[in-house]
Amino acid sequence: MITVPATFRQMPRWWHDESGRAWLDRLPALVARRCEHWGLDIDGAPLHGSNALVVPVRRGTQEAALRFSPPGDDLARECAALPHWDGRGVVELLDSDEAAGVMLLERLNPSRSLTAQTPQRSAAVLGTLTRTLAVPAPETAPSTHEIAAGEARSATARWEALGEPVPRTLLEAGIAAAGRRAADDPGHGSVDGDLHDQQVLAGTRHRWTVVDPVLLRGDREYDVGRALWSRLDELPTDEDIRGALGAYVETAQVPLERARDWVLVRSMSYLLWGLEHGLTLDPPKCRRLLELFG
Structure with missing residues (x-):
């Protein structure tokens, strides 16, 4: 046993x-x-x-x-x-x-994940993987459009319930980005809603393989904010963060503006969720991304 x-x-x-x-x-x-x-x-x-x-x-x-x-x-x-x-x-x-x-x-090889790569290299691999995964999604898959709309509706009440933990300007930047992502047609491509470097391992069929995917439909930039805040300690300057986002955008072949929106939406959402659940390390990282891209 x-x-x-x-x-x-x-x-x-x-x-x-x-x-x-x-x-x-x-x-x-x-x-x-x-x-x-x-x-x-x-x-x-x-x-x-x-x-x-x-x-x-x-x-x-x-x-x-x-x-x-x-x-x-x-x-x-x-x-x-x-x-x-x-x-x-x-x-x-x-x-x-x-x-x-x-x-x-x-x-797969659990001792080799994308965390061993530089943040810029990791972001580039994640961008490539989003294109690989973007096959037509079933209509029953949750839509990133619907997720963004839900974030726009709920953010203010959550922020107020937490005692207004960040300036209103940062909250409004996240809500505005969520509104834009809810208004646009996200398309019908498949998206992994839990794509970050700890969820990508070395394999034999592919150099890098995704584990534990969450199937969504729509904007494949959905989780780019996670890719940034999970490595933020290794991105000391604003230019380092912009460089990692740029590496993702280039390989994913997506508009920079849409990627920035999703960084704002997900950072706002996770900051509030983290505070609601007593987290102390991640909310400041999310705030830094809101301040940089908002």
């Missing part, structure tokens, strides 16, 4: 989640039963992010990764997203059991 890493047990998700901690206790037995059911052999020590456990396995000579998600996670959404792209820029789904919260995935 595997041993659940202590670092996984220490993740904030489980601090106030008694059922989640019980699931952690059951994981070794769940892994053993799933390996027996699918004819898998464990091929290394388990790995994890903040929510899921990943066990390297083999099925005969085929290398794979067995991913377990805790009860309550929306595995159906991811199980629908992966076949939609069918391995085009994203990890291949080899098998799944949504009810059990288990997926069998193509094995």
